[in-house]
Amino acid sequence: MKLQVAIDLLTTAAALELAGNVAEYVDILGLGAPLIKSEGLPVVSAVKKAHPDKLVLADVQTMDAGELEANLAFAAGADLVTVLGVADDATIAGAIKAAAECDKGVIVDLIGVADKVSRARQVRALGAKYAGMHAGLDEQAQPGFDLARLLRFGEDAGVPFSVAGGVKLTTITDIQQAGADVAVVGGSIYGATDPAQAARKLRGAVMWLPVPRT
Ligand SMILES: O=C(CO)[C@H](O)[C@H](O)COP(=O)(O)O
Numbered sequence: 001m002k003l004q005v006a007i008d009l010l011t012t013a014a015a016l017e018l019a020g021n022v023a024e025y026v027d028i029l030g031l032g033a034p035l036i037k038s039e040g041l042p043v044v045s046a047v048k049k050a051h052p053d054k055l056v057l058a059d060v061q062t063m064d065a066g067e068l069e070a071n072l073a074f075a076a077g078a079d080l081v082t083v084l085g086v087a088d089d090a091t092i093a094g095a096i097k098a099a100a101e102c103d104k105g106v107i108v109d110l111i112g113v114a115d116k117v118s119r120a121r122q123v124r125a126l127g128a129k130y131a132g133m134h135a136g137l138d139e140q141a142q143p144g145f146d147l148a149r150l151l152r153f154g155e156d157a158g159v160p161f162s163v164a165g166g167v168k169l170t171t172i173t174d175i176q177q178a179g180a181d182v183a184v185v186g187g188s189i190y191g192a193t194d195p196a197q198a199a200r201k202l203r204g205a206v207m208w209l210p211v212p213r214t
Pocket residue numbers: 006007008032059135136137164165166167184185186187188
């Protein structure tokens with residue numbers, strides 16, 4: 001399972017500092033929608049330039065004009081982009097076409113999708129690299145939020161999937177055992193007193209877990 005840090009900070013300087021501190025422990029540097037809205041796509045170029053050996057994900061959460069937006073992010077240096085699962089199939093297919101032309105990838109983020117299992121299968125058939133089982137910050141804050149439910153959707157879908165939504169050291173075992181391909185961790189790393197140590201512990205937990213169920 002790959003480990004992705006979600007850099008939901010607001011300045012390029014802060015993003016570069018965090019990436020510099022945690023890159024050795026993660027596989028994917030994810031640049032959050034708030035960061036890209038604040039700094040624009042040059043933040044993608046800056047992080048990729050500083051970490052050419054890492055996968056850089058532009059979490060642009062595209063909702064329309066999939067091919068155009070994906071091409072913009074790829075041209076800036078992104079290896080992966082996100083498109084929303086609630087978008088039209090044509091939007092998702094457009095982003096996937098752009099990715100295929102430059103050997104990059106699209107994650108379809110299923111935030112806000114009611115039937116995540118069916119949609120995950122549909123977007124995989126369209127060519128998505130992963131289906132993103134994602135509970136957003138607002139959903140996490142609601143009473144009764146249940147990460148286990150999100151994991152069951154991933155297991156039931158039977159397609160490659162990532163998991164995002166308040167992932168932390170105490171839940172990363174469950175995520176790996178559910179068979180996720182990527183665990184996305186935001187606040188538990190960037191909000192930690194020592195982000196490098198938090199990332200190192202998460203990396204250690206992932207390394208030492210048993211192989212996921214088949
Ligand atoms: O996409 C996001 C919010 O929409 C976050 O990046 C994602 O939820 C991971 O962050 P956290 O671990 O803090 O939930």
